[in-house]
Amino acid sequence: MAAERAIEEGALGRALPLLTPGARRRAQDAAADAAVLDLLDEELESTGAAQDLMTGGFVPRIYERYWRPALGQVAKGLTGPGMDEEIRIARLLLGLQPGDGVLDVACGPGNFSRAFARAVGDSGLVVGLDASRTMLERGSAELRRSALRNLVLVRGSALELPFIDDSFDAVCCFAALHLFEDPFAGLDEMRRVLTPGGRIALMTSVQRQLGPRGPLKPITERLSGMRVFGQGEIVDALQARDFTDVHQRLSGLVQFVGGRLAAGEAD
DSSP, X not given: OHHHHHHHHSHXXXXXXXXXXXXXXXXXXXXXXXXXXXXXXXXXXXXXXXXXXXXXXXXXXXXXXXXXXXXXXXXXXXXSOOHHHHHHHHHXXXXXXXXXXXXXXXXXXXXXXXXXXXXXXXTSEEEEEESOHHHHHHHHHHHHHHTXXXXXEEEOOTTSOSBOTTOEEXXXXXXXXXXXXXXXXXXXXXXXXXXXXXXXXXXXXXXXXXXXXXXXXXXXXXXXXXXXXXXXXXXXXXXXXXXXXXXXXXXTXXXXXXXXXXXXXXX
16 A cells, blocks of 8 residues: 555556557556556567667666767757757747646656656656667666656557556657657657647758759668658658657758647547
């Protein structure tokens, strides 16, 4: 009973009503002090070399401080936004307010998730989801140090989100959509869990002049496991999924895209 009360009072307890019935049963069996709620029985199939790096042991240890800032700056260009600015862009696109419920898809070690948790305050709730055990282990250590009580980390699939329909006010997916086996199925899932009027924020790849073209493009994508989206591909995909007020910002080989799900349009 004490363990059940601890779950009910923490971030995990607040997240339980958002889970699908099967995921909820599994979560209720978890230890009250579990740092990560694991909803996957096995490792997801790799999409290529890039994803293998994210699920290994080395990159997660240096991801937040060194890997992501350095690699991101190369992709965004020397004049592109740094990590602090990226977080600011995500918060602006999401229009975060106290009390919001936020899903951070492919959260990695949770650096954006923690920033969102501070933005929505104790009355809000942030769920960071990733498929990498090693990323989430790193994130759980950072979460303990932060003492945030409105953030829960979940190991799950972005292509089969373990949440009921209309469960979040905002969904973020930065630096990951291009790694998904089926990115548009991922967008379908993000739309499904958004409430009517909910906001989405994406940062992903974009085709620019210097990027691979012609027959080299699919070869490069297969080898790396990274898809390069056309300049209008993500904007069109959001608009086809009933998102309005869609904004796009290009920076080097990266695009930032945000939109709002039309009121009454969630599944």
